[in-house]
Amino acid sequence: MIRAMWHGLMAAILLTPPSLAAGDYPERPVRLVVPFVAGGSIDRVARLLAERIQAKLGQPVVVDNRTGATGNIGTQAVVAAPPDGHTLLMQTSALAISPWLSRLPFDVEADLVPVTRIARTPYALVVRKSLPVESFEAFVAYAAAHPGKLTCSSYGVGSPPHLALELIKQAASVEIVHAPYRSFSQAVPSLVSGQLDCSIDTPTNVQPQVETGVVRVLGVTAAEPFFLFPSATPMASRYPGTEVEGFQLLFAAKGTPPAIVGRVRAEFARVLRDPEVEKQLRAMGFVPVGDDPRSAAEGFEKDYARFGRLIKERGIRAE
Template sequence: MRRIWRRVDPRMAPERRRPKEEIMRRYLRAISICFVSLLLPGMAWANYPERPIKLIVGFPPGGSIDVVARILAEKLRPVFNQPIVVENRPGASGTIAAQSTASAEADGHTILMTTSALIINPWISPSPFDPMKDLKAVTRVAMSPYVLVVSPKLPIHSFDEYVAYAKQNPGKLTCSTYGVGSPPHLALEMFKRAGELDVVHAPYRSFGLALPDLMSGLLSCSVDTPANVEQHVRAGTIRAVAVTSPGALPMFPGSAPISSRYPDVAVEAWQGIFVRSGTPQAIVDRINSELVKALRDPEIIKRMSDIGFTPVGDSSEAAAQVVRNDFDRYGALIKTLKLKSE
């Protein structure tokens, strides 16, 4: 620096000279601009949320996922100090809601709550977006296994009796789920393949529609959620013989985990929170942190358990890994079975 100033021609016009003080001022100004530019995004994230949050649910009001969404919205509203508006956008097994989130601003003010159907639907029918690229997992809110229930008209009272009956009567058992490619349908297909069983899949639009046929014996069995079948099992109008969870469920005593006989058959549906890809990680972490706290609340745990869900609340990275694993696992099965939407 000294040598440079020694070479400055003293005859140079004063207005063209650059004193040391001026160069230093410009240098400090440039550093300040860079520093502020780095701070501004962080300052914006620190102010999140700046307006009401839209929590989009891809299923109708009153369903289990809608109930959980409203429980969480109620809990998080005072924490974020902003209204959290639950917006139901049912249709195409959650695809409509997911697409609207994927096309929203990547600022954390539009949040999606959906189910495992998110990563199954693209394998069944063409999707307008890629869930693995266009959405980012924040956390899994809850897990729920499925229950295999049978008609009281059948001489089946246990899982072993079910398997024995199916093997002795190939093609005679008809089993309902709530749709082709749905998680319970995939669980049924895994079970059939593992046990080499010939059981006919009979899709119904809902368990409520299948129940009368199940009770009368027109339908042999059904795979559905604990919330849907529990009251009818307790009433004795249907029998629970197996569950798709890795372990037994206390609410269904005597129902064996299918994995106890077929280790590879363990299916638990998840409910998860997602935002658009590109949402700043600081915002994702903030949403995750508050959700995890809420899911540790004893009151929330009880309210969710009462409707058949086990709270999870894992990290964004752990949730993303489960989503990826399920996407690949279900995709391989769907391609093998050549399933297509009806």
């Protein structure tokens, strides 16, 4: 039922030219809600884009850091806002995971409309330098030969890197212990001491330690090479279906007129094609996307369904 509703809306958006039926939108400043603290990666991306989008829309675009409850407070603010396109949400692909781990005050698929995926990045698998493996294939072979002896960190139970680890464990039939840490920086001393054997985190988080030789990067959680670590194995090319990419997505409230959704997406897509914007996004470790609402919705639905299955199959529960 929900999928049919989303697809019906997507068809309406794609069939309506952005110049039609949007009226005088926007009639006042647009609020871009970021449900995370200022200074983080999603906040920096939002501010980079807001500065340029407001020139396209002819109205100020104000970034509103509405934090709390792991992003739920800001998301709820958009769900409760008038569905007129003047309140938008920048969220991450973790929104496809959180409904499976805790009860939310909103229904992701019923209350929000995907506008576009802003940017994407895979996650990187790194190992301590003393671990006797030099490739992803050797890592899998070592894990198979030493079941339950390797310990790998992520930045939390149910996080995208944790699910990436579970997908690899499932696909390769290996047993690796998961150890949640609050951040990669907190995991580094354990990697140096040998208490941890590996970690999965964002490429920009691990890059300084890779460059100084503290850890080695063996793979990325994608099907294709990633520009920051071009020699790292795309792990999903060895085990299809295990790709996990972090997306930054733009949402509007359910009921937002399709023409307005189309206009917003068109303007964001134009900005994301700007060479300077692409350069700055890549410096943050992201690849710009800017896809249409149907593609964004289908990608989100796919992740929502497969992450839900994985969480149930592996018995993952929030801490």
